[in-house]
Amino acid sequence: xxxxxxxxxxxxxxxxxxxxxxxxxxxxxxxxxxxxxxxxxxxxxxxxxxxxxxxxxxxxxxxxxxxxxxxxxxxxxxxxxxxxxxxxxxxxxxxxxxxxxxxxxxxxxxxxxxxxxxxxxxxxxxxxxxxxxxxxxxxxxxxxxxxxxxxxxxxxxxxxxxxxxxxxxxxxxxxxxxxxxxxxxxxxxxxxxxxxxxxxxxxxxxxxxxxxxxxxxxxxxxxxxxxxxxxxxxxxxxxxxxxxxxxxxxxxxxxxxxxxxxxxxxxxxxxxxxxxxxxxxxxxxxx
Numbered sequence: 001x002x003x004x005x006x007x008x009x010x011x012x013x014x015x016x017x018x019x020x021x022x023x024x025x026x027x028x029x030x031x032x033x034x035x036x037x038x039x040x041x042x043x044x045x046x047x048x049x050x051x052x053x054x055x056x057x058x059x060x061x062x063x064x065x066x067x068x069x070x071x072x073x074x075x076x077x078x079x080x081x082x083x084x085x086x087x088x089x090x091x092x093x094x095x096x097x098x099x100x101x102x103x104x105x106x107x108x109x110x111x112x113x114x115x116x117x118x119x120x121x122x123x124x125x126x127x128x129x130x131x132x133x134x135x136x137x138x139x140x141x142x143x144x145x146x147x148x149x150x151x152x153x154x155x156x157x158x159x160x161x162x163x164x165x166x167x168x169x170x171x172x173x174x175x176x177x178x179x180x181x182x183x184x185x186x187x188x189x190x191x192x193x194x195x196x197x198x199x200x201x202x203x204x205x206x207x208x209x210x211x212x213x214x215x216x217x218x219x220x221x222x223x224x225x226x227x228x229x230x231x232x233x234x235x236x237x238x239x240x241x242x243x244x245x246x247x248x249x250x251x252x253x254x255x256x257x258x259x260x261x262x263x264x265x266x267x268x269x270x271x272x273x274x275x276x277x278x279x280x281x282x283x284x285x286x287x
Contacts, residue, residue, distance in 0.1 A: 035195025062219035097190035099249030108166035137218040172272040187213035224253040
């Protein structure tokens with residue numbers, strides 16, 4: 001058994017390295033775009049890390065524009081990919097993160113203002129000025145922190161720490177996701193800065209589940225509501241658009257999905273119980 005596990009780990013590392021070289025991406029470039037440390041990637045490629053998380057592998061797959069299945073050696077006939085369809089015709093559910101799986105981070109702005117003495121309006125205007133750029137992966141987390149700190153007149157700043165201390169899990173949605181993964185294929189479709197998704201997982205702020213597809217904006221180079229990110233999400237899900245459901249707290253993010261033929265549901269984190277009931281209704285199993 002031990003020899004089989006080691007062989008599998010080495011195979012994963014080899015597939016990853018081959019996919020990276022085929023994409024013409026260096027280890028350093030992959031690390032920056034996927035929000036990984038160089039040592040972590042190097043250890044995965046040579047098989048030294050025994051169990052890289054599903055989040056890490058999916059981030060790498062997104063950057064390399066390949067599928068999670070290709071990297072882990074899973075085939076469409078694998079039992080884990082068996083497809084069920086709800087009465088409403090849904091077989092795959094994409095969950096947003098901010099505002100759906102975790103409550104939003106506005107408290108971080110207040111805390112940053114208290115700690116630094118910076119004006120709240122300057123903090124928020126600076127953050128939103130750079131947010132789209134860094135969430136597309138066009139700016140690294142380090143570059144964002146440097147630009148943010150400079151604008152506020154600080155020597156340094158680590159926004160990710162303020163963010164992580166501010167968000168809280170929406171437990172009702174976590175329970176729903178755990179139920180849904182036993183019935184359907186599920187995934188994440190989220191606008192996040194590089195590395196944040198893995199940090200949320202490590203702190204158990206989002207459910208650690210066998211997601212079929214994780215679409216992180218900073219890894220795929222597009223943000224909601226841009227058309228490109230929905231195209232990527234459809235491709236990674238591997239099901240018709242009419243079988244996809246997106247649960248998101250932003251109506252602006254839902255409209256492009258709806259126009260593509262997806263089912264969509266708006267999530268209200270002020271009334272999570274009611275929102276969960278609406279999602280459960282759409283996901284009522286057939287038969």
